[in-house]
Amino acid sequence: MTTDTAPPVLVDHVTRRFGDVTALDDVSLRVDHGEIVGLLGPNGAGKTTLLSLLAGLRTPDAGTVRLFGGDPRDPASRTSLGTTPQETGLPDTLKVREVVDFVAGHFADPMPRSEVLARFALEDLADRQTGALSGGQKRRLAVGLSLVGRPRLVLLDEPTTGLDVEARHVLWQALRDYHADGATVIVTSHYLEEIEALAQRVVVVGGGRVIADDTLARVLDLVSVRRVTLTVPVGAGAALAGLPGVHDVTEVPDPRGGVRATLVAADADVCVRALVERAVPFHDLEVRGASLEEAFLSLTSSAEHGASSAAATPAPASAAATDPTATEVAR
Amino acid sequence: MSTTTAPVASRTAPPALRSWASLAWLHARYQFLETVRVPIAVIGNLLFPTLALLFFVIPQDAITSDPAISTAAVAQLATFAVMSSCLFTHGTGVAEDRAQPFDTFVRALPARPGPRLAGRVLNGLVWCYLALVPLVVVGAVFTAATLTPLQALGAVVMVAAVAVPFTLLGMAIGYALSSKAALAVVQCTLFPLAFAGGLFMPPEVFPRWLDALSQALPSRAARDLVVQVTSGVDASALAVPVLLGWTVVLAVLAVVAVRRDEGRRFR
Structure with missing residues (x-):
């Protein structure tokens, strides 16, 4: 009843x-x-x-x-x-x-x-x-x-x-x-x-x-993640997964040499700053808003790992702007 | 805009379901409306038995001058009209409705399946009676067919009685098959049943083997009983048990088809 x-x-x-x-x-x-x-x-x-x-x-x-x-x-x-x-x-x-x-x-x-x-x-x-x-x-x-x-x-x-x-x-x-x-x-x-x-x-x-x-x-x-895409020499990819705020790394061979890596990151600013600080030899950096689909995927995988790092503290300034090749596409 | 009715939250007890009868009447009305909006479907169904009477019976003076034979000729075509209305309304109609996403929406409305089904049966019955109107008018005007008031009343009751097994057959087809398959099966069922049941040609002209086979069919049993009620020619003693037997079998088939459909789509 x-x-x-x-x-x-x-x-x-x-x-x-x-x-x-x-x-x-x-x-x-x-x-x-x-x-x-x-x-x-x-x-x-x-x-x-x-x-x-x-x-x-x-x-x-x-x-x-x-x-x-x-x-x-x-x-x-x-x-x-x-x-x-x-x-x-x-x-x-x-x-x-x-x-x-x-x-x-x-x-x-x-x-x-x-x-x-x-x-x-x-x-x-x-x-x-x-x-x-x-x-x-x-x-x-x-x-x-x-x-x-x-x-x-x-x-x-x-x-x-x-x-x-x-x-x-x-x-x-x-x-x-x-x-x-x-x-x-x-x-x-x-x-x-x-x-x-x-x-x-x-x-x-x-x-x-x-x-x-x-x-x-x-x-x-939680879902406002960014996609950071960059090219690194072969073998340098392993360092990327350890960057702060990065949930997911996918790599494909770049026809012009090296590896084209895509990072899904909760905070692109923190991620890019770390790339620079750790002197990762990257080029062709691109930053754009992730699709909802990608955001869900990262949320799903972080839920599986039992971590809630997706809600990392935001950085005050945009580090991406310091790199002349960076473009940020707002969601 | 939102001030025209009381705020939703101010209501306290959950509202009750609407009554069985009002829901059945609601569904009957809207199904009738939906059918009537596609005139070609209606006209074909209404006119076929009447056209058969005009083309095959009216030109034969030997039939039209004899009251008993005329009445039997109209009665067997009337049986066909009822059978055809039931098979089309419930066979193809149900299959088409099931293919509509609106059917799923209606299932989520607060109504039990009973009134919906009753509304559907009521709509089918209305179409049976409507299909008889032109047939009876043509029969009365152009043939010697006559009915006493008591026979006429009997005929009205027989329409509903004959509709029962064929409604069940229609539902068995409509709930078991897709709309394309249902249309084909309805046609492949309707015409052989009608022919072998003596609805187009009187069984008196059948060869003996066909007459024997015919006795076992629901269409023949229905025809014989309608002829008995309207013209006084006694049906065989088998007619009532045959029709009741088929009704039970078709009821089982219909229930199985409904259950299977529910299980497949809504489990």
Whole structure:
């Protein structure tokens, strides 16, 4: 039975496998009333599997999932839950207002249709068949459907993937408004920008596990790694792994001689300064922001080593600027 | 904008599920709406039995001048109309819905599977009755077919009775196969069953071996019972047990198909 004091989401030591693939590996997560949580991770990290367990679409192999204290597989536990169809998943022949009314028909106290349309700037499209909507309009309607039942918990799986900047901001504002009304929101994304715009707390998943679970600011520090690329003579590569703040070194032979090494570093400034101090004979230095994918990889490997050096203390000045060949591409 | 309704957090107890009947009615209405928005699918289904009556029965004076034979001719095409509506609505319709991501979204809404299924069955039944309208009108105007009020009432009840086994057959196909395969299987099932069941040609003209085989088919049993109710020609004693037997078999197949589908997609 659902109770009002139980947290919206309680995931306790949940494991879920698909054949040989372990999508979730002993994951525990608690989300309290009024939180807005970003679930961040590369594709295949287990985000969607986690949401499908919360929506009652799948069962865990081990562990328990609770929605307001009830089993999400029981439809009675889902009266306070809002989810969204995938972008391509609207019935083509139904009109926008009909789809909204259909979903509203499942709830005892739904949001009035006019309010749903207003929140997502869809008023002018009420009589349009969904098959005739643009990608952005479909996406807005899909996210709008998640709020039709006035849910206390909203699950959004990559809500703005493939949208232009303006449409993205309309959606984000609508979600922030709804959260401000007192709802709990969980949003998945593999865009850092989306998580930054929406979330207060960020849970990073990778390889089916929770790698980090912290405030937005802390997680931004964790994933703000840099890629430092440079060429060194053959044999000098071993010294690179020992540099301060370096998580990962990959080397490929450079056709012009020597080895082209790529370092993933929490703090490029400290790293470059150490390169100079230790007189490593490098040339062709490049520094740029790492992609989120690379940041996750480094986070995953540092989590495996049991170290949290990713959050190393930042250096005061930019050492990269002292090297004329350095270019830094801001994230 | 957010001031138009009470803040979400002010609600206390979790809301209850909506009633079974209102959810079933909701799903029936929207499935009907979705079907009716694709007119070609509807028209083909509605007109085929009527066209068969116009082309193959109306030109034959020997049939149209005899009330009993006319009524039987309309009754067997009516049985075909019901069978065809059920197989298309549930066979291809279910398979197509399952391919839609929206189906997954609807599953996460707060409703049990029962009302959804009931809504689907109700929608299928409405299409059975709609398919009979042009057929009955043409039969009444151009043939000597007649029904007493009691027979007419019996015919209305028989539509629902005949729809049961064929709804189950449709669901067994729709939940077991992809939409392309389901369409092919529905067609390959519908026409042989209809022909061998005496829905196009009366069983009286069948060779003896076909008549014997025909007795074991659900389409023949359904046809004989509809003819009995509408024209008073007694069906064979086997018709009721055959139809009930098939209903049980098809119910098992349908349940197995639904379970397997759930297991594959949502376990």
